[in-house]
Amino acid sequence: MGYELRESDVYGLAQQVGATVRRRGEELFFQLCPYCHGGESRDKDTFSVNLKSGAFSCFRSGCGKKGHFVELCRDFGYPLDFGEKQGKQYRKFPQKPVEVREPAVEYLKSRGIGEEVARKYRVTCRKDDPSILAFPFYDEHGVMQFVKYRNTCHQPGQGNKEWCEKDGKPILFGMDRCTGSGRLILTEGQIDSLSLAQAGLENAVSVPNGKNGFTWIGPCWGFLEAYSEVVVFGDNEGGEITLAPEMQKKSPIRVKVVRPEDYLGEKDANDILRKYGPQALVTAVENAREVPLPKVVELADVKAVDLNSLPRIRTSLPEVDKLIGGIFPGQVALLTGKRGEGKSTFMSQLVAESLEQGWPVFVYSGELTDYHFKRWLDFQVAGPDWVRTSFDAYGEPRYSLDAATVEKINSWYRGRAYLYDNNALEGEEMEGLLETVEKAVKRYGIKAVFLDNLMTAMSDDPKSDLYRQQSRFVHRLKLLAVRQDVAVVLVAHQRKGSAQQKGAPVDDNDTIMGSGDITNRVDTVLLYARPEEGADCDGLLRVTKNRLFGRLTRKGEEVKLFYSASTKRISSKGSSLRHYGWEANPEEEPLLPDLPF
Numbered sequence: 001m002g003y004e005l006r007e008s009d010v011y012g013l014a015q016q017v018g019a020t021v022r023r024r025g026e027e028l029f030f031q032l033c034p035y036c037h038g039g040e041s042r043d044k045d046t047f048s049v050n051l052k053s054g055a056f057s058c059f060r061s062g063c064g065k066k067g068h069f070v071e072l073c074r075d076f077g078y079p080l081d082f083g084e085k086q087g088k089q090y091r092k093f094p095q096k097p098v099e100v101r102e103p104a105v106e107y108l109k110s111r112g113i114g115e116e117v118a119r120k121y122r123v124t125c126r127k128d129d130p131s132i133l134a135f136p137f138y139d140e141h142g143v144m145q146f147v148k149y150r151n152t153c154h155q156p157g158q159g160n161k162e163w164c165e166k167d168g169k170p171i172l173f174g175m176d177r178c179t180g181s182g183r184l185i186l187t188e189g190q191i192d193s194l195s196l197a198q199a200g201l202e203n204a205v206s207v208p209n210g211k212n213g214f215t216w217i218g219p220c221w222g223f224l225e226a227y228s229e230v231v232v233f234g235d236n237e238g239g240e241i242t243l244a245p246e247m248q249k250k251s252p253i254r255v256k257v258v259r260p261e262d263y264l265g266e267k268d269a270n271d272i273l274r275k276y277g278p279q280a281l282v283t284a285v286e287n288a289r290e291v292p293l294p295k296v297v298e299l300a301d302v303k304a305v306d307l308n309s310l311p312r313i314r315t316s317l318p319e320v321d322k323l324i325g326g327i328f329p330g331q332v333a334l335l336t337g338k339r340g341e342g343k344s345t346f347m348s349q350l351v352a353e354s355l356e357q358g359w360p361v362f363v364y365s366g367e368l369t370d371y372h373f374k375r376w377l378d379f380q381v382a383g384p385d386w387v388r389t390s391f392d393a394y395g396e397p398r399y400s401l402d403a404a405t406v407e408k409i410n411s412w413y414r415g416r417a418y419l420y421d422n423n424a425l426e427g428e429e430m431e432g433l434l435e436t437v438e439k440a441v442k443r444y445g446i447k448a449v450f451l452d453n454l455m456t457a458m459s460d461d462p463k464s465d466l467y468r469q470q471s472r473f474v475h476r477l478k479l480l481a482v483r484q485d486v487a488v489v490l491v492a493h494q495r496k497g498s499a500q501q502k503g504a505p506v507d508d509n510d511t512i513m514g515s516g517d518i519t520n521r522v523d524t525v526l527l528y529a530r531p532e533e534g535a536d537c538d539g540l541l542r543v544t545k546n547r548l549f550g551r552l553t554r555k556g557e558e559v560k561l562f563y564s565a566s567t568k569r570i571s572s573k574g575s576s577l578r579h580y581g582w583e584a585n586p587e588e589e590p591l592l593p594d595l596p597f
């Protein structure tokens with residue numbers, strides 16, 4: 001814990017306070033002191049930071065400020081890494097002033113963008129190849145977080161036209177030049193947001209990774225929330241405006257879209273600028289309107305989808321995957337069975353699988369405290385090579401994980417796994433949970449949602465309030481799954497004394513569930529049961545509903561499951577030993593090599 005001085009932070013802070021700097025030995029001089037600005041006589045070079053010790057001071061007699069760099073950062077709101085928990089580790093770039101080179105200025109001029117704008121946004125070109133433009137992306141604190149290149153001599157079929165420095169934090173281009181309130185304008189390309197700036201429009205930003213990349217939403221969430229609305233000025237692709245549909249789903253603030261007719265037959269903001277001038281851009285932004293997502297689509301426009309190639313979460317149990325294919329986005333899978341039969345264990349194993357397969361998760365665990373849930377998951381993720389067994393005074397085994405293992409597993413979770421921070425919810429609170437889930441899905445790019453357990457027990461009395469409440473909840477859950485394209489796994493207990501326990505036939509979901517509405521509304525039903533005494537397995541899993549593929553488990557064909565008390569893992573005959581990604585050795589801390597511009 002605590003901060004270790006980095007030169008890049010000192011340069012970064014200087015950049016943030018707009019100081020021109022000069023290095024002399026180990027001292028970095030600021031042309032003007034950020035506290036006194038040189039006083040009335042504008043005294044220069046009175047302020048410096050020592051790049052080794054971090055000590056700073058201003059020797060102007062009227063000022064005399066001194067202290068440590070960390071205090072300087074606190075006073076000017078520059079973010080430092082104190083080794084606290086943080087999201088995904090992104091690469092740090094050297095924070096040196098960018099020299100705006102002539103070929104970049106000339107190129108932008110040829111695209112209708114003046115030198116003033118080029119300099120304001122610090123667009124430059126590479127030293128080794130002036131035909132490659134470099135766009136540095138600064139966050140709202142003025143720290144360079146991302147770099148994109150564009151080959152201005154690109155010919156179709158010849159390598160990439162655009163690419164970026166690897167492992168940068170995906171943010172928006174132009175954030176540091178925004179005012180922090182009012183209207184934000186979002187374009188696909190950097191040259192487009194520069195075109196809007198050229199037209200005198202404020203708060204124009206562009207996305208880092210083209211029309212399909214939305215990884216920037218999480219890192220820029222707080223930035224977006226400061227604005228009252230965002231105008232999407234994507235590319236016009238035959239009347240469809242890129243970025244608009246995703247922004248309408250994901251944005252935390254109101255979304256307006258530029259009308260297709262305001263593109264005047266052109267493809268993007270830069271084309272409009274060059275052909276019709278700046279006023280056409282201003283008009284297009286003013287005319288932007290809120291567009292509801294289309295409720296009717298033409299059948300011919302619906303994408304042809306091969307069900308077998310859809311993305312899905314594999315369960316790690318091949319026998320189950322063979323039946324249901326996996327857990328699909330847009331679907332709700334219900335995992336049910338009697339109390340205490342291992343449903344929650346199976347669910348947390350699915351959480352581990354989701355993470356391993358690259359699906360960020362959101363978990364609500366109503367019956368376990370957060371640390372209890374996490375401990376369980378830690379064991380499953382760790383696996384047999386890492387769980388240590390000892391025996392207590394009564395000869396009972398005790399299982400543990402060492403701190404280094406837990407630490408590694410934590411970094412594996414970091415930035416991809418989120419828990420609802422409240423247990424036991426009832427009634428109205430269930431609706432609140434749905435809102436939280438939806439926000440988390442948008443903000444953190446969640447792809448799989450796990451809810452255990454919202455219903456003390458599913459009601460089977462259609463006339464009861466509880467029945468209606470549960471039914472409505474599952475209905476809304478299904479809508480959310482479809483709207484946000486996330487996979488949902490819902491764990492629910494079978495009601496005590498429900499038909500099955502009374503010995504009724506179990507081949508009918510309505511009978512099993514006691515609640516026809518709920519099973520009608522979900523896509524897959526997995527029924528977890530304990531085998532009879534003396535059986536050769538620890539659990540039985542049946543598929544009793546399978547909307548996508550229709551394959552069900554017949555009586556006597558249940559998938560046999562085995563449980564390991566040490567790793568808490570559930571396996572089947574066909575499953576193989578899992579090693580999750582945290583076991584791989586992490587790459588070494590990247591250095592700060594100079595950038596090629």
Ligand SMILES: [Zn+2]
Pocket residue numbers: 033034035036037038046047058059060063064065
């Ligand atoms: Zn001073």
